[in-house]
Amino acid sequence: METIVFDIGETITRDDRYWASWSDWLRVPRHTLSALVGAVVAQGRCNADALRLARPGIDLDAEYRAREAAGRGEHLDESDLYEDVRPALSALRVRGVRVVVAGNQTARAGELLRALALPADLVATSGEWGVAKPRPEFFRRAVEAGRAAPDRTLYVGDHPANDIFPAKAAGLRTAHLRRGPWGHLWADDPEVVRAADWRIDSLTDLTTIIEGRG
Incomplete structure (x- = not known):
């Protein structure tokens, strides 16, 4: 190669920090969102579907922007x-x-x-x-x-x-x-x-x- x-x-x-930050932002228990991630993985679905299950009707792009504006955006x-x-x-x-x-x-x-x-x-x-x-x-x-x-x-x-x-x-x-x-x-x-x-x-x-x- x-x-x-x-x-x-x-x-x-x-991905620990990524999902933990979303849990905190959406005020969903971390264990709950983790379980939802596992569920969509097992179903072969997009991982973003875990966020949609946790917060039906969520506008992910708007939430990304809101997190950045609040100083709680992506971090590595x-x-x-x-x-x-x-x-x-x-x-x-x-x-x-x-x-x-x-x-x-x-x-x-x-x-x-x-x-x-x-x-x-x-x-x-x-x-x-x-x-x-x-x-x-x-x-x-x-x-x-x-x-x-x-x-x-x-x-x-x-x-x-x-x-x-x-x-x-x-x-x-x-x-x-x-x-x-x-x-x-x-x-x-x-x-x-x-x-x-x-x-x-x-x-x-x-x-x-x-x-x-x-």
């Missing part, structure tokens, strides 16, 4: 990164792999991630590109950012419908990460097993893959 493209939520960053710091992120990305770059971080996040999330100075060649979000997963155009943009042919590009993510299946359809190689609710729930699903070129439990497993031992 010449390039590895990483999903963001539950691959690079934990070092504690939001999984522990294997910096070691794994650094090890891949040492081995000459181009590292791209690209997922379904807002433009603001992209700014916050770049401020963390990750060991990556490029950090981009769907909000900045104007196209989101699972649309094929997102993966075309990812390949362009990676500067390698699709079959020399590996996309790493936890979500089958947003990451593994569409990346595979776009001609990329894929690694399914057993991490977060989507990664754990669908890890042994037969369709995921067939679609994923590799199945990993940690980003550090990618070094073995790159060295041809996976």
Whole structure:
């Protein structure tokens, strides 16, 4: 592999703070919203549907703006990164792999991630590109950012419908990460097993893959 493209939520960053902040903003118990997230995951629905269940009729765009205006908008710091992120990305770059971080996040999330100075060649979000997963155009943009042919590009993510299946359809190689609710729930699903070129439990497993031992 010449390039590895990483999903963001539950691959690079934990979603704990994200959901906790929404719980507090909507004044919904954190356990309640967490359970709703689990329910929509199990049903194969969009995770934003958990917010719609918690607050029927919610205007998500308006709520995002209201949170920002109230000084309670998006926030990311070092504690939001999984522990294997910096070691794994650094090890891949040492081995000459181009590292791209690209997922379904807002433009603001992209700014916050770049401020963390990750060991990556490029950090981009769907909000900045104007196209989101699972649309094929997102993966075309990812390949362009990676500067390698699709079959020399590996996309790493936890979500089958947003990451593994569409990346595979776009001609990329894929690694399914057993991490977060989507990664754990669908890890042994037969369709995921067939679609994923590799199945990993940690980003550090990618070094073995790159060295041809996976």
